[in-house]
Amino acid sequence: MAVCLSLFTILTVGLLVSLSFTVGFDRPHRLPQTGVRLRTKPESGNRRVRAGAPFKIAVFADLHFGENAWTEWGPIQDVNSVKVMSTVLDAEAPDFVVYLGDIVTANNIPIQNASLYWDEAVSPTRARGIPWASVFGNHDDASFEWPLDWFSSNGVPQVYCPLPNSSFSGEESCSFRGTSRLGLMRKEIENNELSYSSIGPNDLWPSVSNYVLQVLPSDDPKSPLVYLYFLDSGGGSYPEVISNAQAEWFKQKSEEINPDLRVPELIFWYIPSKVFKKGVPKFRIPKPWGGWFNMGGVVVQEGEMGLRKFFDDGHFDKAVFVGHNHGLDWCCPYKKQLWLCFARHTGYGGYGNWARGARFLEITRQPFSIKSWIRMEDGVQHSEVILSS
8 A cells, every 4th residue: 555644643842722613603604603712822722613513624735925025926926825715715614724834935035024924824714713723834934035136237126125114224134034933933823813823842942833732522522533733844944854852742742642542633744754755656546545646756854753663653543744745635545544645735826836725624523534635726626535444
């Protein structure tokens, strides 16, 4: 069998946040039927799944807001990305959204506060009252890269350097150092009560987006429906890697909260580990597996570190979801119980002209099932796969 992804155990940073989703009151046409109880701090969020109702997650990957921000083309791509997210959110009405890395292209953003573009990226989800969580990709805190044509006879455009209304001057205002991971995450958490993102343990630094969330059914709040793990796979300000410290943290966290793997675990990180490359089908993905696999090779992390033994020892139980490879959106099994899945390229920023869409997940408690599919911008649904088998 080929390698792919599934839903159970993963590593995160150290915070365990409860998501108790209570679906109740009516909302406007085509918007999520979710009663939202806002949190006051990252540790205290609680949401419950309505008794008997499935829990649906939308996964947005590779949005790349701020791509070529100094051109006419760049802002148009951001508008198009908002349209993609709005279209699939209204069609599917998910209970939760995962922003799976490269939310912005910071190395293309000629201002110091990249969180302004980050805020635009989460706006369709926030406008619909849907809670979300985010994880970092390799472009999110990258340093600004000066375009070569800025050094033509016309020089650097003054509209960008110095920055209008900047409190800095001279060299500082022209450095465009960008916004750090900590800065981006703090801005998201402080400005959005619907955000369930978290800053992970300090001892996992420089990685930041390492945490775990739990989803609780309303009729049995002591029995989580699913654990959602998030890991920072690096890139940008440091190497593209999930460190051994993160792997050990994940192992300890999983053994602490889910020692017998009785509760399904869904794992989200951005850059694929090497196991994705090892298990990719060579020619086609046989049914019932599905997705695009021949639109480019699998680009992986710089090092495997401590994760590989968890794959090989069967510690992961259900599914791992990644992005980064814009032309891939396949799901396939690895060993007996684990699935490996790529998200769908959602944003119009970034490389590639493939049609845009998003991956969706749906977890049903009774009878228990986990399924996933791709919803395209044009409304077409494809590549449905059962991850709980």
